[in-house]
Amino acid sequence: MITGASSGLGESLAHSFYKSGCRVILAARRQNELERVRSDLLAMHVTAPTHPPVILTLDLSDLSSLPDHIKQALEIFGCIDILVHNGGISSRGDVLSTEVDVAVKVMMVNYFGQLALTKALLPSMIERQSGHIVAVSSVQGRIAIPYRSAYTASKHALQAFSDSLRAEVARYNIKVSVISPGYIATALSINSLSGSGEAHGEMDSEIANGYKPEYVADEILSAVVQGKKEVIISPITPWLAIIIRTFAPSLYFWIMERRAENTSH
Numbered sequence: 001m002i003t004g005a006s007s008g009l010g011e012s013l014a015h016s017f018y019k020s021g022c023r024v025i026l027a028a029r030r031q032n033e034l035e036r037v038r039s040d041l042l043a044m045h046v047t048a049p050t051h052p053p054v055i056l057t058l059d060l061s062d063l064s065s066l067p068d069h070i071k072q073a074l075e076i077f078g079c080i081d082i083l084v085h086n087g088g089i090s091s092r093g094d095v096l097s098t099e100v101d102v103a104v105k106v107m108m109v110n111y112f113g114q115l116a117l118t119k120a121l122l123p124s125m126i127e128r129q130s131g132h133i134v135a136v137s138s139v140q141g142r143i144a145i146p147y148r149s150a151y152t153a154s155k156h157a158l159q160a161f162s163d164s165l166r167a168e169v170a171r172y173n174i175k176v177s178v179i180s181p182g183y184i185a186t187a188l189s190i191n192s193l194s195g196s197g198e199a200h201g202e203m204d205s206e207i208a209n210g211y212k213p214e215y216v217a218d219e220i221l222s223a224v225v226q227g228k229k230e231v232i233i234s235p236i237t238p239w240l241a242i243i244i245r246t247f248a249p250s251l252y253f254w255i256m257e258r259r260a261e262n263t264s265h
Contacts, residue, residue, distance in 0.1 A: 002027060003028065003084065004027075005028050005034065006026070006036075006037060007037075009216055013220060014037055017082075023077060024054070027055075027056045027087070035055065054077075060113025061113060063116045066113065067120040070117060070120035071120075080125075085134060088136070091148065091150040092195070093193075102150060102195060107153065109154075110157075111161070114161075115161060118133060125169075125174050130173055132174070135162045136181070138182075139232065139242070146256060177227075179233065180231065181232075182233065183206045184211050185211065216233055
């Protein structure tokens with residue numbers, strides 16, 4: 001089951017897992033886009049030995065509805081072996097002008113929605129003594145940068161939750177993987193929320209020049225196959241930033257202060 005499967009990385013994940021033989025549940029809010037992805041999968045991978053993809057429309061911010069969606073998914077296939085938490089939303093804006101409602105919405109989708117889906121699915125995984133939960137986080141789940149406070153906070157929360165979960169469910173043979181990509185060439189920045197809650201509507205240059213989503217999707221599939229607990233998919237600069245934040249925090253804080261001074265929202 002892949003959330004956020006209607007576009008971007010989620011769409012590429014659908015192709016990677018489907019052509020590898022997985023029975024796929026495509027989950028997202030936009031049913032028409034899910035229908036398009038489903039049609040593309042059937043047309044482009046006609047020799048794939050799989051069952052036709054199943055569409056499940058859901059809204060990660062509607063927490064009370066998520067257990068019913070998991071129940072529906074389990075009724076379709078009997079089990080979910082792999083849950084890929086890919087659905088999410090980003091934000092742009094300084095702390096002072098970003099409305100609290102924007103931070104709440106980002107946290108609701110990026111963290112609480114993932115938590116609710118996981119809790120709804122865990123009992124069936126524990127009963128079967130098998131399962132794999134994959135959280136698509138971000139390098140910004142490891143380090144925080146200026147003008148992304150709501151987004152980075154949500155990804156930090158997802159990272160921490162996943163680390164706690166991994167320790168708790170290991171005894172049940174359930175795996176937990178956290179994937180932390182750098183910039184990916186998707187519409188994330190265009191769809192991200194401004195401080196007032198409106199769509200940012202612009203393609204950031206870093207994202208435009210980021211990894212192809214197909215590449216990241218294949219790396220995530222490989223991480224699942226190998227059972228990796230944590231994977232960072234990024235160029236050298238974010239790796240260095242993580243190292244500096246860990247071993248020379250004062251230097252990292254100074255670098256981020258300079259970045260804040262020299263970067264627009």
